[in-house]
Amino acid sequence: MLELLTVVLAVDGKAFFENPAYLLGIPLIAVGALGALLALTPIELKWPQPAPPEEEYEILDHAPGDHPDAAEYVKVGLILAVITAVEVAVYYVDALEGALLAILLILSAAKFVLVALWFMHLRFDNRLLSIAFSGGMLLVAALFVIVLSTLGASLV
Amino acid sequence: MAHAATVDEHATNTGIDNRKLLMWLFLASECLFFGGLIGTYLLYRNSSIEGPYPTDRVIDGVAYSGLFDIPFTSISAFVLLMSSVTMVLALSAIQRNDRRGLQIWLAATALLGMTFLAGQAFEFTEFYNEGLTLNSNLFGTTFFVLTGFHGAHVSVGVLILLSLWIMARRGRITSENALNVELAGLYWHFVDVVWIVIFTLVYLLQ
Numbered sequence: 001m002l003e004l005l006t007v008v009l010a011v012d013g014k015a016f017f018e019n020p021a022y023l024l025g026i027p028l029i030a031v032g033a034l035g036a037l038l039a040l041t042p043i044e045l046k047w048p049q050p051a052p053p054e055e056e057y058e059i060l061d062h063a064p065g066d067h068p069d070a071a072e073y074v075k076v077g078l079i080l081a082v083i084t085a086v087e088v089a090v091y092y093v094d095a096l097e098g099a100l101l102a103i104l105l106i107l108s109a110a111k112f113v114l115v116a117l118w119f120m121h122l123r124f125d126n127r128l129l130s131i132a133f134s135g136g137m138l139l140v141a142a143l144f145v146i147v148l149s150t151l152g153a154s155l156v
Numbered sequence: 157m158a159h160a161a162t163v164d165e166h167a168t169n170t171g172i173d174n175r176k177l178l179m180w181l182f183l184a185s186e187c188l189f190f191g192g193l194i195g196t197y198l199l200y201r202n203s204s205i206e207g208p209y210p211t212d213r214v215i216d217g218v219a220y221s222g223l224f225d226i227p228f229t230s231i232s233a234f235v236l237l238m239s240s241v242t243m244v245l246a247l248s249a250i251q252r253n254d255r256r257g258l259q260i261w262l263a264a265t266a267l268l269g270m271t272f273l274a275g276q277a278f279e280f281t282e283f284y285n286e287g288l289t290l291n292s293n294l295f296g297t298t299f300f301v302l303t304g305f306h307g308a309h310v311s312v313g314v315l316i317l318l319s320l321w322i323m324a325r326r327g328r329i330t331s332e333n334a335l336n337v338e339l340a341g342l343y344w345h346f347v348d349v350v351w352i353v354i355f356t357l358v359y360l361l362q
Contacts, residue, residue, distance in 0.1 A: 067247075067248070069248065070245055070249075073244045073248060074241065074245075076241075077237075077238065077240070080237050080240075080241075081234065081237065081238070084233060087355075087356065087360060088226065088227075088230045088360075091226060100361070101361060104361060105356070107356075108352055108353060108355075108356035111352045112349050112352050115240060115348060115349050115352070116345075118244075119345045119348075120342055120345045120346070121338075125172075126170070126171060126172050128177070129176070129177070132177070132180045132181055132184050133180055133187070135184055136184030136185065136187030136188060137187055139191070140187050140190075140191030143188065143192065143195055144191065147195050148195060148198060
């Protein structure tokens, strides 16, 4: 920690403009300090309150359906931890080198889906939210296919 | 056993609170933001004509040792993943109107987020000391821009969590306005899933 602090304090002008840790870190620290200052000031901050429900409007679908309880969240968390451990283990197994790309992509996708479905509640919420997020993912997929294939990038 | 979530709702055409829909649309747009950065990294992967390089390699008889420290980054990834668990436990707590639990889990999430950021700052500093800068080679440019922007998002998330924690300490978050915690959680989980992708595509796939 002391060594890290020494390095940070010993920065010269050239290093500042070359090192992303300073370029991104210092503005972020400034923003963080400002945020903390604002948070600690006794200014009354109020979140916008929603309008009360009007009976003539029908709520088509309650956005937050029945969410899982804490025990189920912990179970999903344990599964995610195990998948991460398997990912790292697979990385070090030479015998799996040929299948490494496929295995890592599948495990990564599994973690992504678990977090999105359970922790972000897409499994339980209004399907419109899944459609909105899937739209973003589809656009990314299109971007990857078009850019990476036409410009010749490869994962292997 | 599932329990009904208590979130402030009001009538909308979609049946979804406008703030929640807006957050999801924002996250969808963020997919493209990070998709562009990850795509750029992949495009220029292994294209650097001079070191430092991410992994060990021999070029023209000269051995270069790689910068990536997979065990260290694995721990960082694990820390961020576990912060998603604590975040969702914070939401679960306030939906049961457990204000004490909310404070504890929010603080835990913020601490885990700050631990991740400290790890990233350490990693960046180590890489810089090894000669990797934003303009040293294509690896440096694409790596720092991608992971730096992710770190910036985590930093914003930590600020949101700390703000919520202060509000919770002052008793201003209840099960009636648990949506505030849910929205922060959505942002936090998104930052986590982005790191899941970065960890695999940038660090593990070589």
